[in-house]
Amino acid sequence: MKNLFDNTKILNINLKNRFFRSAVWENLADDKGHLTDRLKVVYEDLAKGGVGTIITGYAFITEEEQPNPGMMGIYEDSFIEEYKELTEKVHELGSNIVMQIVYGGFMSSFNIHDRIIFGPSNMTCETTGAKAKEMTKQEIDYVVKSFADAALRVKKSGFDGVQIHAAHGYLLSQFLSPYYNKRTDEYGGCIENRGRIIFEVYKAIRNKVGEEFPIFIKLNSEDGLDSGGLTRDDSLYVAKKLSELGINAIEVSGGNSAIKKVAQNNLGAGRKKILGSKEKESYFKEYAKQLASQIDIPVILVGGNRSLDVMNELLNEHDIEYFSLARPLISEPDLINQWSEGSKKYPKCISCSNCYKEEKPCILT
Template sequence: MSYLLEPLKTSKLTLKNRLIMPPMATSKSEKDGRVSEDILKYYDEKSKGGYISLVIIEHSFIDKAGKASENQLSISNDSVVEGLQKLSEIIHRNASKTIMQINHAGSAAMRNVTGCEVVGPSAVSNPIKGDMPRELTGLEIDDIVQKFKAAALRVKEAGFDGVEIHSAHGYLLNQFFSPLTNKRNDEYGGNVKSRIKIHLDIIKAVRGAVGDNFPIFLRLGASDYMTGGSTVEDSKIAAKEFEKAGVDVLDISGGLCRYTLPGNTSQGYFSPLTEEIKKVVSVPVILTGGITESKAAETLLLQHKADLIGVGRAIYRDSSWAQRAIESLR
């Protein structure tokens, strides 16, 4: 049997195959971040038939100040839970599992979107976008940790199968991880283990809220691919700490380079990162990035580059991609 069709089983999660749909922003929510009919229709269409084992819902803001863009989905207050329950029910009815990605944009936020002061780990401009941030105080960091915790509990209450903490693509937790954007001199800055203190605090808080059996994923921007930025060696240290802290799955992508590598259009262009990280952890590792062919997905799994394959843009463009891919391997 095809490796892509093999189930993946952990103590907390069983997936019927190795194909997942990674989080991709749609800008289809209501203006206040509530679930819209367009969101429901979009995820219904993508998950129809249950060919995708796991659908990861696009990044959702935990706090108004951390909103990344207009019409971004919200997980910032209890009023959104009812709409999110409808979303999880639709995907489950289509026989796929689903988790939600929760996020704070940090210095990638813009005042004209949030109406709030832009903040980050340090007063360093974000290479992607955004206004010059103010450096967060220790008390404000504690508050953000609590907002991640509350958001994760809402994800569970809305009926999802797990939660993903977003630390990639130049957003707040990625900003703490990267030495390019984290110039702090306190316990949250300096070496890798200090730069991930906020991550470990969030993982601990989230685990305390959702309980021992609810899967926690973490999306890690495992390299900035920029001079002076984070490297795969940093990420190997971080990945081991995340596993020890209780993360159940690591979802690997780019850091300040975001989700593409300029000039690299190979299938699975982040596979050098996942291959290295797999050497130091025992939890499943997700690979995304440029994968558009089922044979390429199969090869990457057989080469032990990853345990799960995320296919994003191909599924975004063609909702029947997953059906054709799965049926071609049966």
């Protein structure tokens, strides 16, 4: 019988347990994306708290394209030495650390009038008003290359792997979604074409970092729309194709809160009102079960993981190998240690998603 505290491996990474800290936007880096003392403390506390593998907050890959303030950057080599200090410290404290990299697109309210924002098509964000221009083939090539260059910096910085952010309405997931992608060229139309940029990003990264460096992806299971968005079947096609190409693990998420209907129906990535019913926990589990039964690489489930018994059941009955937590580890960075010491406690996180509001009721300061 599998255990949530098993020692396992993904490629060449040794994992001391099956828990990941999923990426969250900390809003603690400086204006250029460099580390601050407060941000270092966040990662040190997570490592001390027992989580097996930390996925960093998303890092922007080109200097001119920063979708939110306070994000980490990885757009030039000047970041490598400071990140080496971070990765060495996290390793000393007993955890792995993977960097998530992103091209944001119009999923942003930050400096939206001062820069060109790329998108699969000409469009305006429903929630922020940011406008995107349809990318040319040359601009797509530029973004693909920027992902690959950033991933090589991630490797040189001592991270244990890199994660491509292709969920939650950011650029790569916009290409997947027919809600946004209206292109008529080789990057639009059928799912093979809509997924093309992601396959190119993966291949470009692999060519840069080699076969022994782990590459993960965070992928939307679906957008959360009844019709017109990314469907589960299309997402499964992309996930299986990436598995065939050689990606090392897929973190399953979903929802796009830039679409008003999705946000209004509480179908985004960070859902509220999940307490009091184990059926509402682990809310992308049905897709994750289906995917785990169809591919040979690990599936990491994120989204409302709260109860140890629910996660144990998913681990042992449905081949879901790993579990990511985000909001619970903001309020209790030592939660995994508490569980490893025998506690069966329910996290104190109430899934209110107020973690980063001004009053910061949960986040450590």
